[in-house]
Amino acid sequence: MTDAAIAAPTRSFAVDKLGVLIAALAAIAAFLPFAAFRANRIVLGEAKGLFAALPGWEAAALAIVLAAGIGIALFRTPTLWRLATSLVVLALLFVAIGHAGTFLTPPGDKIARVSPGAGFWLLIFAFALLAADAIARLKLKPWTRIGVLAAVALFFAVLLGSGTLNDLSILREYANRGDTFWREAQTHLALALGSLAAATVAGIPIGILCHRSDAWRAPVLNVLNAIQTIPSIALFGLLIAPLAWVAANIPGASAVGISGIGAAPAMVALFAYSLLPVVANTVVGLDGVPPAANDAAKGMGMTDWQRLVTVEFPLAFPVILTGIRIVLVQNIGLATIAALIGGGGFGVFVFQGVGQTAMDLVLLGAVPTVALAFAAAVVLDAIVEMVSPKDTRRD
Amino acid sequence: MIEIEALTKDYLELTVVDHVGLTVADGEIAVIVGTSGSGKTTLLRMINRLIEPTSGTVKIDGQDTRDVPAFELRRRIGYAIQGHGLFPHRTVGQNIATVPTLLGWDKGKIAARVDELLELFQLPAAEFRDRMPSELSGGQQQRVGVARALAAEPKLLLMDEPFGALDPIIRAKAQSDLLAIQKRFGTTIVLVTHDMEEAIHLGSRIAVMDKGKLLQYAPPDEIIARPATPFVAELIGTGERPFRLLSLGKVRDLVESGPAQGEPISADASLRDAYAECLWTGREMLPVVDADGASIGRIRRDDIAHKAERPQ
Numbered sequence: 001m002t003d004a005a006i007a008a009p010t011r012s013f014a015v016d017k018l019g020v021l022i023a024a025l026a027a028i029a030a031f032l033p034f035a036a037f038r039a040n041r042i043v044l045g046e047a048k049g050l051f052a053a054l055p056g057w058e059a060a061a062l063a064i065v066l067a068a069g070i071g072i073a074l075f076r077t078p079t080l081w082r083l084a085t086s087l088v089v090l091a092l093l094f095v096a097i098g099h100a101g102t103f104l105t106p107p108g109d110k111i112a113r114v115s116p117g118a119g120f121w122l123l124i125f126a127f128a129l130l131a132a133d134a135i136a137r138l139k140l141k142p143w144t145r146i147g148v149l150a151a152v153a154l155f156f157a158v159l160l161g162s163g164t165l166n167d168l169s170i171l172r173e174y175a176n177r178g179d180t181f182w183r184e185a186q187t188h189l190a191l192a193l194g195s196l197a198a199a200t201v202a203g204i205p206i207g208i209l210c211h212r213s214d215a216w217r218a219p220v221l222n223v224l225n226a227i228q229t230i231p232s233i234a235l236f237g238l239l240i241a242p243l244a245w246v247a248a249n250i251p252g253a254s255a256v257g258i259s260g261i262g263a264a265p266a267m268v269a270l271f272a273y274s275l276l277p278v279v280a281n282t283v284v285g286l287d288g289v290p291p292a293a294n295d296a297a298k299g300m301g302m303t304d305w306q307r308l309v310t311v312e313f314p315l316a317f318p319v320i321l322t323g324i325r326i327v328l329v330q331n332i333g334l335a336t337i338a339a340l341i342g343g344g345g346f347g348v349f350v351f352q353g354v355g356q357t358a359m360d361l362v363l364l365g366a367v368p369t370v371a372l373a374f375a376a377a378v379v380l381d382a383i384v385e386m387v388s389p390k391d392t393r394r395d
Numbered sequence: 396m397i398e399i400e401a402l403t404k405d406y407l408e409l410t411v412v413d414h415v416g417l418t419v420a421d422g423e424i425a426v427i428v429g430t431s432g433s434g435k436t437t438l439l440r441m442i443n444r445l446i447e448p449t450s451g452t453v454k455i456d457g458q459d460t461r462d463v464p465a466f467e468l469r470r471r472i473g474y475a476i477q478g479h480g481l482f483p484h485r486t487v488g489q490n491i492a493t494v495p496t497l498l499g500w501d502k503g504k505i506a507a508r509v510d511e512l513l514e515l516f517q518l519p520a521a522e523f524r525d526r527m528p529s530e531l532s533g534g535q536q537q538r539v540g541v542a543r544a545l546a547a548e549p550k551l552l553l554m555d556e557p558f559g560a561l562d563p564i565i566r567a568k569a570q571s572d573l574l575a576i577q578k579r580f581g582t583t584i585v586l587v588t589h590d591m592e593e594a595i596h597l598g599s600r601i602a603v604m605d606k607g608k609l610l611q612y613a614p615p616d617e618i619i620a621r622p623a624t625p626f627v628a629e630l631i632g633t634g635e636r637p638f639r640l641l642s643l644g645k646v647r648d649l650v651e652s653g654p655a656q657g658e659p660i661s662a663d664a665s666l667r668d669a670y671a672e673c674l675w676t677g678r679e680m681l682p683v684v685d686a687d688g689a690s691i692g693r694i695r696r697d698d699i700a701h702k703a704e705r706p707q
């Protein structure tokens with residue numbers, strides 16, 4: 001009590017270490033373009049600073065908000081303030097970049113492109129850092145974290161729905177291919193979740209087998225480890241020949257969608273990558289079950305199956321779920337490569353964009369992928385924490 | 396009744412339990428004592444077939460344990476281990492309900508049994524039923540472990556160093572609780588310990604093991620008075636022998652009529668405690684009272700000392 005009272009005055013002027021970094025990033029951002037304007041999709045852009053990109057009063061208001069935000073980040077302020085500040089600044093930045101799009105695009109011009117500049121991205125990064133740090137310091141409960149994620153998702157839904165961002169290049173690309181976008185989104189999710197489901201269904205029993213039998217353990221884990229080391233593009237490519245052979249030579253195979261290119265080899269490759277985390281975490285989780293609990297279960301007359309279902313599996317579950325989390329986040333990213341072999345997904349936009357040197361199109365594929373992976377990580381981390389035993393020992 | 400005959404366990408070349416034979420009558424507490432690695436745990440776990448014997452037989456109430464499936468056998472036998480072995484993801488109530496659930500008791504009966512056991516072990520059911528094991532103290536966890544072992548009212552209870560992890564005061568309490576419960580249900584108990592003091596305190600018979608062999612199987616007074624081998628004598632501790640003998644007797648056994656001065660002693664106290672009291676307060680005799688505090692006579696220091704002599 002008294003300590004805090006004495007320390008408070010000095011502390012309120014103390015500088016926060018992360019705040020220094022954030023202030024430095026924001027300072028650099030001030031010298032970088034806030035937005036870029038291009039007369040059409042593929043010509044080089046002209047950089048626009050903050051005051052060139054927005055109407056004067058709006059640019060000034062944003063500059064003041066940014067300065068205040070940097071101040072709050074720089075000094076040791078209450079964590080809740082820091083979180084609120086970072087979220088408000090991030091929200092305003094997104095609104096502002098939308099307005100910049102409208103402001104910079106000549107009325108009625110359908111080919112001019114406005115995209116966020118390096119300064120914008122750096123500011124987003126700096127304040128996202130502040131938000132992440134505040135959330136970590138607040139040690140939010142799992143449900144609260146999911147709630148924050150939902151609120152952020154809702155914010156973007158409203159922002160996109162309101163049309164505020166419609167004049168940005170990435171949304172222009174979207175407007176040109178709305179149907180394709182949602183079809184590829186479905187394919188992307190189907191690839192990531194389907195391979196995860198298959199890996200879970202196959203991986204957990206394999207993990208149990210490896211846990212119970214030393215003879216299987218080393219060989220199985222070594223093979224799965226070796227698969228992980230094959231570069232993803234190579235693995236996707238390597239599967240083309242055998243699956244093409246299967247499609248051509250096994251009756252009915254091509255009828256159910258198996259072919260050398262397309263979704264089948266992508267699914268197989270993602271499945272192969274997914275197995276190691278699931279199997280390894282199942283083994284580690286089962287190994288971590290307290291020997292005394294196992295001994296008691298046997299001693300009280302549980303059959304092997306009862307012991308597995310009621311003691312070993314529930315105790316290993318948080319670790320297994322951690323494996324599933326790794327796989328889901330990894331697969332959402334890796335599914336992008338499926339487009340290379342005709343498997344579809346968000347990768348389609350990325351590779352088309354690279355081919356046409358249209359960065360906006362690349363972003364149309366990359367941004368949803370990153371957002372999905374991030375959301376999956378937040379949700380699964382929260383679930384893992386919810387199912388993990390709490391340490392509340394009293395003696 | 397448990398009849399163990401020529402029970403042997405080999406691990407490759409190593410014989411861990413070597414032709415052990417002993418019988419435990421109904422309602423007895425047999426304590427297996429010996430140094431670490433002498434084969435006590437292995438012997439105990441062969442009774443409920445957690446370890447399959449290499450040769451020899453175990454019969455429970457005349458039935459060879461190999462004639463029943465192992466899991467069925469184990470559901471009939473209570474089993475409590477050192478460090479309690481509670482399931483960390485299940486509540487205290489669910490832990491205790493384990494074997495009744497396996498046996499398919501109905502829900503109402505299980506709930507009633509859980510509450511009854513918790514009260515019996517002085518853990519108020521309303522407060523403890525829904526706690527997680529990690530929310531209990533070491534002594535409470537140990538009591539829940541024993542309650543769980545007794546849940547399906549087994550006639551036979553196996554305990555492997557059940558009090559090993561407890562501090563001395565809680566340990567003494569746990570031991571006297573066990574004796575009270577054993578008396579109440581008439582449970583036959585086989586208990587493993589490396590502590591001779593505990594063996595003498597709890598055992599109706601003590602089995603002394605060394606390097607897989609059973610050296611002596613006898614009531615505590617006989618083990619103290621006539622150790623079968625120098626090893627047994629050493630385990631008891633030669634200097635401790637008279638006091639261990641005294642700890643077996645009760646003040647009640649030596650009460651005579653007549654008055655005595657000073658603080659009285661309970662008729663249920665051990666002779667060892669009475670003798671210590673005489674020495675400490677410098678008295679020749681102590682007044683004796685029974686459980687409700689009524690005077691029933693006195694006990695003389697010389698009589699106690701006489702009891703500490705080697706029996707003939």
Ligand SMILES: Nc1ncnc2c1ncn2[C@@H]1O[C@H](COP(=O)(O)OP(=O)(O)O)[C@@H](O)[C@H]1O
Pocket residue numbers: 406411429430431432433434435436437438
């Ligand atoms: N599974 C096993 N394989 C080989 N040796 C074992 C095994 N289990 C126990 N032993 C050996 O058997 C001996 C007796 O073990 P144990 O019955 O646990 O002794 P205690 O309970 O008296 O300390 C020890 O020397 C131990 O190393």
Ligand SMILES: [Mg+2]
Pocket residue numbers: 435436
């Ligand atoms: Mg042992």
